[in-house]
Amino acid sequence: MRICWRKLCILRRPTFLLRRQPQCRLNVLHFATRQFPTGDSRQARGFATARECTGSRTPDLFALNKQISHLVRAGRLGEARAVFDTAGCRNTVTWNAMITGYVKRGEMARARELFDGMPERDVTSWNLMISGYVSCRGSGFIEEGRELFEQMPERDCVSWNTMISGYAKAGRMDEALWLFKCMPERNVVSWNTMVTGFLRNGDVERAVEFFKEMPERDSASLSGLVSGLIHNNKLDEAAKIFLEHGNPDGGEDIVSAYNTLIAGYGQRGRVEEARYLFDLIPFSNDRGKGGAQKFVRNLVSWNTMIMSYVKVGNTIAARELFGQMTERDTFSWNTMISGYVHMSNMKEASKLFQDMPNPDTFTWNSMISGYAETGNLEFARDLFEKMPRKNLVSWNSVIAGYEKNEDYKGAVGLFSQMLTNGEKPDRHTLSSILAIATGLVDLSLGLQIHQLVTKMVNPDVPIKNSLITMYSRCGAIVEAQTIFDEVKLQKNVITWNAMIGGYASHGFAAEALELFEMMKRLEVTPTYITFISVLSACAHVGLVEEGRRHFLSMVKEYGIEPTVEHFASLVDIVGRHGQLNEAFDIIKDMPMKPDKAVWGALLGACRMHDNVELARVAAEALMQLEPESSAPYVLLYNMYADAGRWDEANEVRMMMERNAIKKLKGYSRVDSPQ
């Protein structure tokens, strides 16, 4: 009975397996010779081999080996070992199968133990061991691999190639090249290994040179070259060589090289080139239904092309392709949905979401983040509650949504729920919550997050930057300084900006300016944000000339266009110094409309230097910009009052009443003029 069942399996297997993997044919033959000891001499020989191991009972060595390989592939090494240990009989394949398991796991000591205990080894046993040693991380075992390579009784092409690839992976291309030259016979894989080895180690010239010298190429040669070149940022060169060489072995494998290129162009926003390649993917020779030619483009080709359109925000073209697809997988749907989400087109996104057959966690998260980003937090939260399986991204998306929409309560609430649920926050979570602590000026929340950051394995620079900002916003400038010092050599512009800004906003102008100089000495290029802090520091301590100089150097040396904030600081600097007319001239010459900060700076300066006339101009401008604000009225009123100009003071008061300006607490002098 058992044999009959097997027979059926054998008969059925080749039809779908042979097409993909030519070596399956060999497996099947092997199988057949072992299991059917009737018929021709070839089969009889197979049976004889099996008998040698077993004695009288017919063993099922093939089944045993198959079982071990299966368990090994499933990662169930313990079970595999149990089967191996209790097996009544083993052949070399059995041992090799078991060794494979340990090699794949990197447990080389165990593998070696088995290998040393083998009654007989074949080339595969040796190759397995070498491959294990050579692919171990850290390349510490490459010497062990080499030792076995030297010891083995006979080497085949695979032995040489494995050793070469080991050296290539360890970055030792000289040794790889030496072996390559020494080997008695080279095959395509040997050449491919060298080409990809050079590319892996950044030697593009030699890779291309080797590729051109190859006696024969297959699709793997081209795929390897293309992906390696793209990794070395040689996209156009990759495309050029690829298009020159066509399809070396004529198989469908070449599609993946097309896909790599399409992705390369797509990711760089070069959608026309991506589309050109997409349209170029050849027809296959076999015919589909009705003799029509069949596209070799596979699902990934379509998905990658749609992705390219999505990347540049062209949802129309993406949707057109999406509509043309005869078969879609979750990637297709998710890419299209994320396209709409990125364009904030939640209407279309939700339509697709409803039509999608089996939305996965990616899909749900896309929708959630889309709603969260567009401010529709109810929808986001609703989906979040409804989704079948949440992951960290789901939590983070909603929390980030709350944060962006300044619903701090919602964010903190969900965050604590997250902690109660035993979820482990990551840098995304923590940076959202840090932004909230900063926004709320909530030092105790910030301290909690700092604790969590400390527990992280490898907190990155952005999170440290957020900590600096949080602490300085909360007034804990010493703590900010501590983090700043901790970042050491990894400081980026944002780190510097955060600390300089912290100093500047707390009136530590000297420290801010000192840090600014240090930053320039270390050749960190300041940004417009740096200059906002620097200028405000200068304004604080009345460094007129220095302020002017920084403003000029910002424009001339760094080519930064001053924003309205920079102008406000400049007006502040010049005005505080008493150069009110110059301050007014600056305002008049500004390339953009002055805002309330600019006029406010002038008004403050006028108050400081008792220039009522100009104060009136500034105050009136402010009244226009902020019709509800009582501040300019109050200030102007006080100035007139202080100067004893009561007519004008009362006029301001009447103006205020006429415009129905509500008086703010703290400006009570308007109520009792005399």
Add this chain to the structure above:
DNA sequence: GTAGGGTTAG
């Protein structure tokens, strides 16, 4: 047992 191969969420 050796070479290459793409796409989605914060």
